[in-house]
Amino acid sequence: MINAVGREIPEKIGSYVVKPYAGPMETIEADAPVVSKRKPSKRAVGENKLLPDLKAAILATGLKDGMTISFHHSFREGDKIIGQVLTVIRELGIKGLRFAPSAVVNIKNPSIVSFVKDGTINRIQASGIRGELGDAVVNGEVELAEPVILRPHGSRPHAIETGDLTIDVAFIGASAADDFGNCTGQIGPNACGALGYSFIDATSADKVVVITDNLVPYPCVPMSISQMYVDYVVKVDEIGDPAKIGAGATRMTKNPRDLLIAQRCADIMAASRLFKDGYSFQTGAGAIPVACTNFLADYTEQAGIQSSFTLGGMTGAIVDMHNRGLLRTMLCSQSFDAVAARAIAEDPNVLEIDNSMYANMFNKSCVLDKLNFGILGALEVDVDFNINILTGSSGEMMGGIGGGPDVADGADISIVTLPIVRGRIPSVVDKVFTCCTPGSSVAVVVTEAGIALNPKHRSYQMLKEDLDAAGIKTVTIESLRDLAYSMTGVPKPIETTDKITCIVEYRDGTVIDVIRQIKRD
Amino acid sequence: MATTKLKRTSLYASGATPINMIQAAFYNEDCIVYDMEDSVPLAEKDSARLLIYNTVRYHRPANKYVMIRVNGLYSEFIEEDLEAAVRARPDAIRIPKVEYKEEAVRICQRITEIEKEAGLEPGKIEVWCNIESYLGMINAYEIATADPRIEALALGAEDFTASMKSTRTKAGLEIFYARNAILTACRQAGIEAIDAVFSDINDPEGLKEDTTLTRNLGFDGKTCVHPRQIDIVNSFFTPSAKEIKYALRVLEAVEEGKRLKKGAVTLDGSMIDKPMELRARTTLAQAEAAGVAIGGNLK
Numbered sequence: 001m002i003n004a005v006g007r008e009i010p011e012k013i014g015s016y017v018v019k020p021y022a023g024p025m026e027t028i029e030a031d032a033p034v035v036s037k038r039k040p041s042k043r044a045v046g047e048n049k050l051l052p053d054l055k056a057a058i059l060a061t062g063l064k065d066g067m068t069i070s071f072h073h074s075f076r077e078g079d080k081i082i083g084q085v086l087t088v089i090r091e092l093g094i095k096g097l098r099f100a101p102s103a104v105v106n107i108k109n110p111s112i113v114s115f116v117k118d119g120t121i122n123r124i125q126a127s128g129i130r131g132e133l134g135d136a137v138v139n140g141e142v143e144l145a146e147p148v149i150l151r152p153h154g155s156r157p158h159a160i161e162t163g164d165l166t167i168d169v170a171f172i173g174a175s176a177a178d179d180f181g182n183c184t185g186q187i188g189p190n191a192c193g194a195l196g197y198s199f200i201d202a203t204s205a206d207k208v209v210v211i212t213d214n215l216v217p218y219p220c221v222p223m224s225i226s227q228m229y230v231d232y233v234v235k236v237d238e239i240g241d242p243a244k245i246g247a248g249a250t251r252m253t254k255n256p257r258d259l260l261i262a263q264r265c266a267d268i269m270a271a272s273r274l275f276k277d278g279y280s281f282q283t284g285a286g287a288i289p290v291a292c293t294n295f296l297a298d299y300t301e302q303a304g305i306q307s308s309f310t311l312g313g314m315t316g317a318i319v320d321m322h323n324r325g326l327l328r329t330m331l332c333s334q335s336f337d338a339v340a341a342r343a344i345a346e347d348p349n350v351l352e353i354d355n356s357m358y359a360n361m362f363n364k365s366c367v368l369d370k371l372n373f374g375i376l377g378a379l380e381v382d383v384d385f386n387i388n389i390l391t392g393s394s395g396e397m398m399g400g401i402g403g404g405p406d407v408a409d410g411a412d413i414s415i416v417t418l419p420i421v422r423g424r425i426p427s428v429v430d431k432v433f434t435c436c437t438p439g440s441s442v443a444v445v446v447t448e449a450g451i452a453l454n455p456k457h458r459s460y461q462m463l464k465e466d467l468d469a470a471g472i473k474t475v476t477i478e479s480l481r482d483l484a485y486s487m488t489g490v491p492k493p494i495e496t497t498d499k500i501t502c503i504v505e506y507r508d509g510t511v512i513d514v515i516r517q518i519k520r521d
Numbered sequence: 522m523a524t525t526k527l528k529r530t531s532l533y534a535s536g537a538t539p540i541n542m543i544q545a546a547f548y549n550e551d552c553i554v555y556d557m558e559d560s561v562p563l564a565e566k567d568s569a570r571l572l573i574y575n576t577v578r579y580h581r582p583a584n585k586y587v588m589i590r591v592n593g594l595y596s597e598f599i600e601e602d603l604e605a606a607v608r609a610r611p612d613a614i615r616i617p618k619v620e621y622k623e624e625a626v627r628i629c630q631r632i633t634e635i636e637k638e639a640g641l642e643p644g645k646i647e648v649w650c651n652i653e654s655y656l657g658m659i660n661a662y663e664i665a666t667a668d669p670r671i672e673a674l675a676l677g678a679e680d681f682t683a684s685m686k687s688t689r690t691k692a693g694l695e696i697f698y699a700r701n702a703i704l705t706a707c708r709q710a711g712i713e714a715i716d717a718v719f720s721d722i723n724d725p726e727g728l729k730e731d732t733t734l735t736r737n738l739g740f741d742g743k744t745c746v747h748p749r750q751i752d753i754v755n756s757f758f759t760p761s762a763k764e765i766k767y768a769l770r771v772l773e774a775v776e777e778g779k780r781l782k783k784g785a786v787t788l789d790g791s792m793i794d795k796p797m798e799l800r801a802r803t804t805l806a807q808a809e810a811a812g813v814a815i816g817g818n819l820k
Binding site: 256260 | 544
């Protein structure tokens with residue numbers, strides 16, 4: 001069958017029954033009660049939650065073949081928890097696990113692929129599987145029992161609450177914890193900041209293990225996750241390297257192309273009638289978003305106004321805007337650098353929030369419903385404004401879905417920023433290889449070569465009037481594609497087999513696309 | 522002379538870095554200079570030449586004044602560079618390190634020959650001469666008037682200070698005389714004068730200070746060493762709303778004086794003389810060229 005963004009998808013993929021993406025106004029309502037695997041559990045008098053090592057904790061959880069384990073990805077490429085836990089699981093001979101972290105970034109030591117090859121893991125669900133693991137999956141180098149399910153940040157808590165994703169054991173890395181399991185990522189030598197991804201795991205998993213390298217006297221303050229959800233605590237030598245969280249993605253760029261795109265992005269926001277006292281925005285991490293935040297701060301100061309809140313992943317640039325009095329509140333589900341991680345602990349207006357509160361559309365409301373401006377990155381955009389943030393020019397897994405589809409849908413004005421070409425590869429194309437975010441939710445595409453407004457977006461008329469009034473010129477998305485192709489030529493389509501390796505879900509749980517196995521010579 | 526063709530900013534894009542050549546088209550510089558000279562390693566001269574030829578001939582950026590900087594007059598590459606550069610049909614060819622009138626004459630003659638061989642309209646391609654030594658500075662007027670093709674002289678401060686045994690500083694006192702000498706030669710010859718780069722790309726305040734001097738001295742533009750400098754430099758050469766308003770008032774007063782057959786015209790108690798009228802016309806011409814709304818009936 002063909003879904004609402006024109007993608008051909010089978011009705012069933014193995015045992016997975018496909019609910020096709022049907023369009024922005026066709027969300028399937030959830031009407032069943034929220035489910036959880038969490039059980040009432042009384043601590044026995046004298047029972048010690050603090051166990052001597054990971055092996056003892058894993059044995060205590062009763063983890064068995066075929067169960068589901070979860071992790072957060074707040075340490076990103078600096079994570080040292082996933083590797084340690086999987087290594088112990090391998091030593092225990094437990095096989096066929098479903099691996100369901102909030103995301104897999106490029107963790108190489110140890111290689112996650114090796115745990116798939118030896119059968120420790122045989123199913124994967126995450127918002128992204130960037131790097132070696134993702135490439136092994138799309139290239140068919142590893143055999144999984146079912147296709148990988150990739151879903152946006154806001155959709156993961158929903159999948160857990162509907163029972164589509166049940167978690168048997170959640171392993172939660174924390175930079176400080178006490179012996180009863182109260183824990184946080186805000187303090188300690190290896191602070192990672194917000195633990196927003198793990199709240200749903202803590203409240204919904206059957207068993208919860210907190211792993212820390214910084215055991216503090218009871219009670220641990222700040223207390224991001226409460227002892228009432230935690231079964232066991234383990235102290236290890238090191239949980240992660242915070243220097244690798246941002247990996248340079250939070251510094252102010254000097255790249256003139258990125259600065260130009262960021263400036264244009266800020267110009268659009270400042271020209272909008274929504275740019276007034278109390279406006280809200282989400283920029284995120286990366287060269288362009290950080291530069292855009294700095295430009296936006298200057299515009300806010302010049303206008304003599306204050307932003308009411310920013311949302312999602314935080315950077316030092318956003319903290320700086322807050323410290324200048326230009327931003328009242330930071331609603332933080334993830335911290336991208338040490339400055340942002342510290343800010344939660346030090347400032348009452350920097351709040352650590354549940355990832356579900358941030359982006360889950362099936363809450364009674366999520367914060368994205370109040371967002372004015374959302375900035376998104378992309379690997380490719382097509383002439384229907386569809387966004388690919390997963391796969392690169394030869395099908396390699398280059399990114400994760402993240403919160404992009406959530407932000408695009410929730411924000412009044414969603415702005416996609418990307419260079420028109422990367423090296424010899426066009427970024428504006430006829431049809432994206434993998435559709436992650438439907439074009440109907442994208443208001444503007446900003447490149448160094450021009451700004452394209454989406455005439456089908458709900459804010460189009462308002463935005464067109466505001467940009468015209470400000471003298472900001474726009475071009476058609478087709479002209480950007482033509483310009484890109486004039487420089488690079490038209491790329492040959494990526495050849496695939498019929499085998500589906502990944503299912504790409506939209507924020508409402510429907511299937512927006514699939515990734516078929518890449519044909520390699 | 523009122524300047525109407527914008528040459529506020531020139532940005533070099535090396536023929537050895539295709540991505541920079543692509544990206545350079547998207548910034549706000551008025552003039553883009555595809556470089557075959559200093560930025561291109563010796564081993565890549567041929568590939569850079571081919572790339573620049575194809576870019577200018579077939580993928581020329583819209584709305585830019587397009588230049589090609591060839592290798593030095595006495596280099597082994599100059600003949601092939603000129604062949605490719607002329608046939609690519611840029612707006613101008615930029616010649617490095619010109620010191621004598623005869624050099625400028627020789628290059629312009631060769632350009633004419635190649636134009637004829639290629640069946641191109643003779644004389645259409647302009648020439649910019651980079652003045653990068655004390656000899657070039659001393660002979661600036663002769664160079665500026667060597668051939669009608671010569672459209673501009675541009676000061677190259679780094680080589681100039683080396684030739685003078687001076688130390689290059691941010692304040693620029695060591696090039697103050699050269700700036701004035703070249704500017705005077707250009708004004709006398711009726712061509713454009715382009716100031717030297719400000720080298721520190723991480724010092725926007727220093728750039729503003731330097732460009733203030735550039736503009737106050739009377740230069741028509743400035744070469745930029747990095748895209749981040751373009752908007753700052755452009756802003757100094759784009760008349761402000763206040764300047765435009767004042768220029769309009771000056772010209773309205775002049776017109777009113779003519780209508781009333783007055784010998785002397787005043788504005789806000791001050792006499793309007795010919796230089797004031799000329800400056801007002803220059804301001805409006807620059808504003809118009811920069812696409813700034815002028816308003817009023819007089820331009």
